[in-house]
Amino acid sequence: MDNIYKNGTYLKENPTWHAEDSLWKAEQILTIMNRNDINPKTVCEVGCGAGEILHQLYRKLPENVIFSGYEISPQAFALCQKKTNDRLKFYLKDVIEDTKAYFDIILCIDLFEHIEDYLGFLKKIKEKSDYTVFHIPLDISVNKVMFRRLIKRREKFGHIHYFTKETALASLKDAGYEIIDYNYTHLGPVFLEQGLGAFLLKYVRNLFYLIHKDLTATIFGDYSLLVLAK
Numbered sequence: 001m002d003n004i005y006k007n008g009t010y011l012k013e014n015p016t017w018h019a020e021d022s023l024w025k026a027e028q029i030l031t032i033m034n035r036n037d038i039n040p041k042t043v044c045e046v047g048c049g050a051g052e053i054l055h056q057l058y059r060k061l062p063e064n065v066i067f068s069g070y071e072i073s074p075q076a077f078a079l080c081q082k083k084t085n086d087r088l089k090f091y092l093k094d095v096i097e098d099t100k101a102y103f104d105i106i107l108c109i110d111l112f113e114h115i116e117d118y119l120g121f122l123k124k125i126k127e128k129s130d131y132t133v134f135h136i137p138l139d140i141s142v143n144k145v146m147f148r149r150l151i152k153r154r155e156k157f158g159h160i161h162y163f164t165k166e167t168a169l170a171s172l173k174d175a176g177y178e179i180i181d182y183n184y185t186h187l188g189p190v191f192l193e194q195g196l197g198a199f200l201l202k203y204v205r206n207l208f209y210l211i212h213k214d215l216t217a218t219i220f221g222d223y224s225l226l227v228l229a230k
Helices: 009-013 019-035 052-060 074-083 118-126 142-146 150-157 165-174 196-211 213-220
Strands: 042-046 066-070 088-091 103-109 129-137 179-186 223-229
Touching (some): 019 052, 019 103, 052 066, 052 074, 074 088, 118 165, 129 165, 142 150, 142 213
Parallel strands (some): 066 088, 103 129
Antiparallel strands (some): 129 223, 179 223
């Protein structure tokens, strides 16, 4: 599966590398950090894609914060280059292979569902930071299973592992993490469908969410889990 990120296949399917949703993701990251009084001086994103999440955080966090992005895809790395500056650097390498790499916080945003040995990966990056923020797509839902949408996630986005809230948290615990905080997120504004049908679905979903968050995520899908761990 690594080949699709290195040979241009993933770029062909996702030419922006999801940069348009990066501001929203950066805001989610800041919210959970602020809620837990996390004030890092060094921030790393593993699998940083086009680098736009780090760029947005660079614009919002204090001027003494240093940012590092690691990416294995040459195509994504090329997209990062125009964002490089004195406090924001990108590296075309696997952070696990960088023996000197250590950070106050690592961001692992929509990433480990792509990785074949995801538990091994989680254990290795745990040794490289004090805290980690995960954003994990919860692909398993009644909606996606009933309408056979999991295979579409695999074909377009390269997801090879699928999670519910319970299995995502259990996987992090199995890899040795202590869960500090978590919350659901529901897509990003760029991915929200338009039209009357989408509006009615959003209304029903929001109503259900007020009553029972877990059940809403399980039935309707399109939720992710934002987790702060150490």
